Amino acid sequence: MAKVRVHNYTITLDGFGAGVNQRADAPFGDNVDGLHDWMFAAQEDKAAGGGGIDAERVGRWEEGIGATIMGRNMFGPVRGPWEDESWSGWWGDNPPYHHDVFVHTHYPRAPIPLEGGTTFHLTDEPVETVLDRAMKAANGQDVIIAGGAATIQQYLRAGLIDELYLVQVPLLAGAGERLFDNVADALLNYQVTEMVSSPTATHLTLRRR
Amino acid sequence: MAKVRVHNYTITLDGFGAGVNQRADAPFGDNVDGLHDWMFAAQEDKAAGGGGIDAERVGRWEEGIGATIMGRNMFGPVRGPWEDESWSGWWGDNPPYHHDVFVHTHYPRAPIPLEGGTTFHLTDEPVETVLDRAMKAANGQDVIIAGGAATIQQYLRAGLIDELYLVQVPLLAGAGERLFDNVADALLNYQVTEMVSSPTATHLTLRRR
Numbered sequence: 001m002a003k004v005r006v007h008n009y010t011i012t013l014d015g016f017g018a019g020v021n022q023r024a025d026a027p028f029g030d031n032v033d034g035l036h037d038w039m040f041a042a043q044e045d046k047a048a049g050g051g052g053i054d055a056e057r058v059g060r061w062e063e064g065i066g067a068t069i070m071g072r073n074m075f076g077p078v079r080g081p082w083e084d085e086s087w088s089g090w091w092g093d094n095p096p097y098h099h100d101v102f103v104h105t106h107y108p109r110a111p112i113p114l115e116g117g118t119t120f121h122l123t124d125e126p127v128e129t130v131l132d133r134a135m136k137a138a139n140g141q142d143v144i145i146a147g148g149a150a151t152i153q154q155y156l157r158a159g160l161i162d163e164l165y166l167v168q169v170p171l172l173a174g175a176g177e178r179l180f181d182n183v184a185d186a187l188l189n190y191q192v193t194e195m196v197s198s199p200t201a202t203h204l205t206l207r208r209r
Numbered sequence: 210m211a212k213v214r215v216h217n218y219t220i221t222l223d224g225f226g227a228g229v230n231q232r233a234d235a236p237f238g239d240n241v242d243g244l245h246d247w248m249f250a251a252q253e254d255k256a257a258g259g260g261g262i263d264a265e266r267v268g269r270w271e272e273g274i275g276a277t278i279m280g281r282n283m284f285g286p287v288r289g290p291w292e293d294e295s296w297s298g299w300w301g302d303n304p305p306y307h308h309d310v311f312v313h314t315h316y317p318r319a320p321i322p323l324e325g326g327t328t329f330h331l332t333d334e335p336v337e338t339v340l341d342r343a344m345k346a347a348n349g350q351d352v353i354i355a356g357g358a359a360t361i362q363q364y365l366r367a368g369l370i371d372e373l374y375l376v377q378v379p380l381l382a383g384a385g386e387r388l389f390d391n392v393a394d395a396l397l398n399y400q401v402t403e404m405v406s407s408p409t410a411t412h413l414t415l416r417r418r
Binding site for chain 1: 222223224240377379380381382383384389392393394395396397399400401404405406408409411413415
């Protein structure tokens, strides 16, 4: 049965998935330097055949993903109406998704097909509709809610997420987008089913009760 | 050099040190059942000679504490003016402190000396004054800011804490008193100098940069 999942979403000790002042030259904002260092190190370790906890975990559950949903701030630094339509994401001509990616925005655009099978769909439809489209596009595979925090919160509030795989790193951001804000009682529907740590990251699996 | 420390303060994955509705029969409030299970298990394990990470950690830095500071909600469930002065803390006739304990409250009372060397001082003085009194009482030993979250936040905002030893457990409270709220930029003065996990708890040391 296809799942709706959050995958490898990384937060600081104080719970932030991004700092303040997200912008073109600092996509995750201020005071979160090193937020994803665990991931890059793990990918290197894995490529080199290493067997650390992070390396073993980073690629888990990467198979079987058929569509991705994200917020507009994860798609790019442009805010408000599109001045032109040249921006096609942070990831260049051949993004690493290789499937349909749905982007929540108040300013829809025509689909943006890129190399390697990634097509960005910029839509202002409600989460239920977008998830429905994503599930169809995924064709039996899982759908990932990629972020940022505000987008994950929307899906949590709507009760639409089956599983969250979070990684917490020992950094303090102080301010920014906190994953666990604005979710009312939604978190009480989940429990942490697994926690395992390397020296640099704590891996947590949250599943519906 | 004597330090001002937070010691074994336990928070949920979403950052809460207590849930909502703290009351006499639920001192830590709702949706935090099991918050301190790691500690009880660790103390048992330690008493039995066990060598788990939690057992090894739970008693660390317990030596050399000369005074404790806490908020009134940690002292008891009574809110507002004291109806009578019979309440002398949650801990019975012989509290586990065995030194002077300073309790921030808007409703001061005469000192409450109990067995075993614990005396509760209920004061409405500002944090700087109370810390000064506690440092004198500690006579060269460390002072612990015990909690709750609001009290630790006050001392963090005032820049008065040298070191925080936090324990994070894989629970989701959803609401309550969140340690990392209301501290403005204070956390940016700290870094996580150590993180180590057992299967049930992540131990984190925060020190001033």
